[in-house]
Amino acid sequence: MPHFDAYLFNKKGIRKPLTLILEEGEGILESVKAGMQQHNLSEVTVEGAEGRVFDTLINFFERGNFKSTVLKDNNVMMASGNFKLSYGELFGSMKILTSDKPPIHGTVVRGKAHDGFTLKFSFLEMVDK
Numbered sequence: 001m002p003h004f005d006a007y008l009f010n011k012k013g014i015r016k017p018l019t020l021i022l023e024e025g026e027g028i029l030e031s032v033k034a035g036m037q038q039h040n041l042s043e044v045t046v047e048g049a050e051g052r053v054f055d056t057l058i059n060f061f062e063r064g065n066f067k068s069t070v071l072k073d074n075n076v077m078m079a080s081g082n083f084k085l086s087y088g089e090l091f092g093s094m095k096i097l098t099s100d101k102p103p104i105h106g107t108v109v110r111g112k113a114h115d116g117f118t119l120k121f122s123f124l125e126m127v128d129k
């Protein structure tokens with residue numbers, strides 16, 4: 001029989017929010033990693049993003065072709081994704097959608113934020129029943 005940790009049966013998970021507000025020129029993915037380490041979180045869900053990004057490389061598919069583009073000074077309308085932190089390394093992905101016409105959407109590979117760029121996350125905190 002497989003081993004189960006006792007907290008699965010004696011605790012319940014409460015979803016809590018985490019908001020990161022980045023400064024001018026801060027790396028987006030580096031800030032996610034630092035925020036998770038600072039708050040001792042192993043897993044977060046991206047709930048949203050607000051603000052502007054620059055020098056941000058995103059990957060996407062267009063009509064079956066894999067493409068990449070660099071966002072120069074774009075306003076982010078939505079974001080989604082998941083991240084896990086394991087042995088000090090960040091795993092996962094974040095997709096963003098810009099408010100351009102037409103909107104640009106894709107997975108963030110690297111990027112920098114303008115002052116005030118806000119990332120909203122949620123995580124589970126295990127508490128006694």
